[in-house]
Amino acid sequence: MIKIALIGLGYVGLPLARLFATKYPVVGFDVNKKRVDELMSGHDRTLEVDDAILKSVLSPCHCGLDPQSPNKTGLLCSSNLEDIKNCNYYIVTVPTPVDKNNRPDLTPLYKASETVGKVIKKGDIVIYESTVYPGATEEDCIPVVEKTSGLKFNVDFFAGYSPERINPGDKEHTVEKIKKVTSGSTPETGKLVNELYSSVIQAGTHLAPTIRVAEAAKVIENSQRDINIAFVNELKKIFDKMGIDTNAVLEAAGTKWNFLHFKPGLVGGHCIGVDPYYLAQKAQEYGYHPEIILAGRRMNDSMGEYVASEVVKKMIKQGIQVKGANILVLGITFKENCPDIRNSKVVDVVRALKEYDTNVRIYDPWANQEEVRREYGLDILTKLPEEKFDAVVTAVMHREFRGVKPNSDVVYVIKDIIL
Numbered sequence: 562m563i564k565i566a567l568i569g570l571g572y573v574g575l576p577l578a579r580l581f582a583t584k585y586p587v588v589g590f591d592v593n594k595k596r597v598d599e600l601m602s603g604h605d606r607t608l609e610v611d612d613a614i615l616k617s618v619l620s621p622c623h624c625g626l627d628p629q630s631p632n633k634t635g636l637l638c639s640s641n642l643e644d645i646k647n648c649n650y651y652i653v654t655v656p657t658p659v660d661k662n663n664r665p666d667l668t669p670l671y672k673a674s675e676t677v678g679k680v681i682k683k684g685d686i687v688i689y690e691s692t693v694y695p696g697a698t699e700e701d702c703i704p705v706v707e708k709t710s711g712l713k714f715n716v717d718f719f720a721g722y723s724p725e726r727i728n729p730g731d732k733e734h735t736v737e738k739i740k741k742v743t744s745g746s747t748p749e750t751g752k753l754v755n756e757l758y759s760s761v762i763q764a765g766t767h768l769a770p771t772i773r774v775a776e777a778a779k780v781i782e783n784s785q786r787d788i789n790i791a792f793v794n795e796l797k798k799i800f801d802k803m804g805i806d807t808n809a810v811l812e813a814a815g816t817k818w819n820f821l822h823f824k825p826g827l828v829g830g831h832c833i834g835v836d837p838y839y840l841a842q843k844a845q846e847y848g849y850h851p852e853i854i855l856a857g858r859r860m861n862d863s864m865g866e867y868v869a870s871e872v873v874k875k876m877i878k879q880g881i882q883v884k885g886a887n888i889l890v891l892g893i894t895f896k897e898n899c900p901d902i903r904n905s906k907v908v909d910v911v912r913a914l915k916e917y918d919t920n921v922r923i924y925d926p927w928a929n930q931e932e933v934r935r936e937y938g939l940d941i942l943t944k945l946p947e948e949k950f951d952a953v954v955t956a957v958m959h960r961e962f963r964g965v966k967p968n969s970d971v972v973y974v975i976k977d978i979i980l
């Protein structure tokens with residue numbers, strides 16, 4: 562009987578836990594007790610899983626804990642290690658951030674691997690889902706599991722890697738509708754991992770030949786998007802100088818059958834703007850210094866300041882005094898229709914505008930006020946202000962902002978990009 566533990570109940574872990582819970586007994590384990598309590602009360606603040614759907618799978622007791630029905634399907638969320646002891650598949654979905662120098666920070670993965678090491682038993686399988694560089698699972702994570710458990714890899718326990726491709730806020734491409742890459746540390750494990758995912762993913766699976774191939778596939782998917790967006794961001798800088806409308810150019814060029822559709826904009830969040838650094842770091846360990854990957858990163862990271870300078874130019878051309886000007890920024894989350902504020906590049910725009918001694922106010926109906934204050938030291942408004950502003954920057958095109966005519970003579974709209 563398959564019993565699954567999901568380690569890390571965030572944007573990736575919770576939807577997956579919910580999906581598996583329709584078919585298997587699942588325990589979602591998270592170190593954040595507040596998150597666990599909230600989920601057990603039937604609410605997901607990331608809005609990835611609808612409350613009614615979450616409640617329909619919640620189960621207060623199982624995975625062998627319930628002597629009456631040890632194999633009951635459903636989801637129990639917990640911060641208690643005891644609750645995942647009876648599982649035989651451990652799926653790790655913890656964050657993989659970078660540090661302040663853009664170097665991969667594997668701390669959450671090491672800690673989650675220790676957790677798995679404390680409970681894994683002979684014959685069990687640990688599957689990593691977090692985005693990493695090729696080699697991270699077998700070279701960095703598995704040794705921690707081995708050390709903590711005292712068990713031997715590929716003899717006593719086995720591993721898999723299956724990267725997640727969900728797109729937060731996207732209600733169309735939900736986890737079961739996205740084809741899933743799978744892999745295993747041995748051919749037999751690959752088959753088992755693949756069967757596990759095939760049993761719930763409607764879109765099907767692709768079994769990669771090795772864990773390293775699966776890891777590399779995920780990191781290049783995101784790096785490719787980053788580089789493509791960097792290219793159109795560069796085009797925007799060129800065409801702005803030439804007085805040509807970049808979006809009109811992209812629309813015209815997009816009529817060719819093989820032209821790729823990307824829009825200029827800010828690249829935030831903790832996937833596209835972060836994952837290329839993982840690949841770059843590993844490449845450097847092998848003595849290769851990536852040029853295109855890092856050039857893309859530099860270009861995209863420069864866009865916040867660029868947007869601010871364009872807004873200021875627009876104001877000057879209209880004869881508006883920049884020092885002391887009142888500017889409204891609409892949207893602070895890293896992308897539209899999603900409450901995730903992590904690594905939001907709108908913050909770069911706000912900081913750059915403030916350097917011109919302007920008064921910046923921010924309105925975002927999706928973001929959590931407290932989180933924004935804690936993360937960035939910024940206060941956000943909870944209501945769209947009615948007064949006239951010297952400039953309005955629509956930074957994130959949430960659905961609430963579509964069709965809204967900002968009360969200002971200077972309006973700058975950052976085109977929405979679906980990351």
Ligand SMILES: NC(=O)c1ccc[n+]([C@@H]2O[C@H](COP(=O)([O-])OP(=O)(O)OC[C@H]3O[C@@H](n4cnc5c(N)ncnc54)[C@H](O)[C@@H]3O)[C@@H](O)[C@H]2O)c1
Binds near residue numbers: 570571574592672692
């Ligand atoms: N968010 C996305 O759109 C997305 C898409 C595809 C892949 N990914 C990748 O998936 C991984 C997870 O991302 P996310 O957005 O779900 O992160 P998240 O921050 O939303 O969630 C991570 C959860 O893990 C918990 N956690 C952290 N350390 C833990 C530990 N040691 N033990 C148990 N729980 C722990 C946190 O409390 C949090 O609830 C990352 O590698 C990310 O790059 C994310």
